[in-house]
Amino acid sequence: MLSDRQRLILNAIVDNYIHSAEPVGSRTISKREDIGYSSATIRNEMSDLEELGYLEQPHTSAGRVPSTKGYRFYVDNLIQPHLLNEQDLVKLKQLFAERILHAEQVVEYTAQILTQLTNYTAIVMGPEVFDHRLRNVQIVPLNETQAVAIIVTHTGRVENKLIDLPDGIGTSEIERLVNLLNHRLTDVPLWQLRQRLYQEISGEMRRHTEQYEEMLQLLDQSFHQEETDRVYLSGATKIMNQPEFRDVDKVKDILELLEQHDQLLHMLGMPANGLTVRIGQENQLDAIKQCSIITASYSLGGKPVGMVGILGPTRMEYSRVITVLNHLAEGLSRMLTSQFEK
Amino acid sequence: MLSDRQRLILNAIVDNYIHSAEPVGSRTISKREDIGYSSATIRNEMSDLEELGYLEQPHTSAGRVPSTKGYRFYVDNLIQPHLLNEQDLVKLKQLFAERILHAEQVVEYTAQILTQLTNYTAIVMGPEVFDHRLRNVQIVPLNETQAVAIIVTHTGRVENKLIDLPDGIGTSEIERLVNLLNHRLTDVPLWQLRQRLYQEISGEMRRHTEQYEEMLQLLDQSFHQEETDRVYLSGATKIMNQPEFRDVDKVKDILELLEQHDQLLHMLGMPANGLTVRIGQENQLDAIKQCSIITASYSLGGKPVGMVGILGPTRMEYSRVITVLNHLAEGLSRMLTSQFEK
């Protein structure tokens, strides 16, 4: 659809704008080494590219700026792979060299490294729990009326919840109950716990326990898990380094959105396989219609379980960010898989 | 030191400036109902107050603005207690009505309610772990090489850590070990755990266990707890609502500081009893020399264990914020104490 020359010029314009943040004029482009045309020629091509919707003009006597469509074409067709320098690679390796880490820590470090490497805001969605299976249950009484229920999954994740102890339940009874549960529910996926509890265990419990009702109530509390917040941000303030976000109101909208993790989750959706680039207007939420979001999913045993992402201005270093995200997602997948699938 | 009239006028000026955010002129003050003097008289008094350091003038032909010293005097001597309205009280009660909550959830909710009530940034620290005593230890093997160590404190807090299993340690051995620990270390303060482990348990362990060294190593890992991050923020973006923070650079400095929880901790220091007000220049960190921070400590059984705080512009509604913080700190103390000290 676009001639080779148009592609060349579009590429040059986007490239330039990404680094300068200023509308680029025809002369700027014609002076580039990889371009052998006069400014007049460039002007004509620019005019065409604008007509086709790839470029925009802030006002008549200004240079051109890529439109969302322009960036989209750039990302889909023109981008060339970015090579990471030694320093960056070292930082990445550092993360994966950490031997023993909880998933939460990994996620946190990952976010931090992402911001460091890109100077944009990092968003990391943490391994989803869907696939987690029960490894161990504990119920630890604190006093006569309260206890902590603890659930350990096969991935090493620990969930805990403060619960009310029904009247007149003794330590020995709890112990028996916990034993029973560990016997019968090991390897059951977390989301099935309550269901299985009613289907399979309740009968047996009734036979062994006097306070059947109370016990059941206790377990019901324990297994009623809340959706824990699995979004980590790092470098939220980085957006303020961008010249196009010198305006407090714009920044405010974005940062307020970032504070609402549920909205973020909703926006990013379930982790699908691969890389996603959302450019400017393509975003649903108004607050970030001047931003781009790039996400890459990472997986555990081939199944996507989370994503790493970057939020930056539409004028983002797409090539670099994509490379970093791919590296990171791949590394995370390897790390997770080797840690949990043996 | 200040005459009654000077106090009256200073109070009026601070009051006015807090709500208008504009330098206040003599006429504005003289028109107030509680002031019975002409603008000329006010002008003279203002001039004196400026000479004494309580007021400042942005430029010659502008009104006056309170200086740090002025706010300080206002807070120490002029402020009158703020009465909370029905709505606010309901919100506070709502929080304390929550029956079963982990300390972490309480802290999070508290921060949220604080921002809602004040429209400033809320900072909540704590509860500190120093006083937490061991209730229960568990070690749950995940596979041949890894396990999760879980520590439950008498307050219901659960710490967990992924650990390496030394070679050739069996399930039964771990079980024996855990039993021994639970027998001997219950009610020991967390910070003493490692010490006590070496002093008291190691001898006994040596007798009962073949792999003494490996076991010790394992426990050492488990009890080596990191300082967990105990700072919660809410409404960090609220500062952008303030007209004096329409400047991205100022905001950036502040938000970057808020991202560094360690700095915050250091700045706020250990929870001392009572209420602290840090006004403008009194703050050590440059980023917040245009802000005020008010903190109130809450306690468990009389001992301060954490603090609730508000960060806002120097032009803050001191009276209101102080009242809210006092209410909240008191409520939290009651809640914690009744929950854990029976």
Added chain:
DNA sequence: GTTAGCACTCATTGCGATTGAGTGCTAAAT
């Protein structure tokens, strides 16, 4: 098809005049 040249556009900058909120001082009033 490409480019030189030129008229045209328009955001940005700089400058001087104007405005108005607010002060400081002095002299009159209380």
Added chain:
DNA sequence: ATTTAGCACTCAATCGCAATGAGTGCTAAC
């Protein structure tokens, strides 16, 4: 001895206007 009215003065903010210059679009020549 205070208090206040009055007036000259200051200075940020605003407006209008001309100058500047980066950049375009178009046309005619190469």
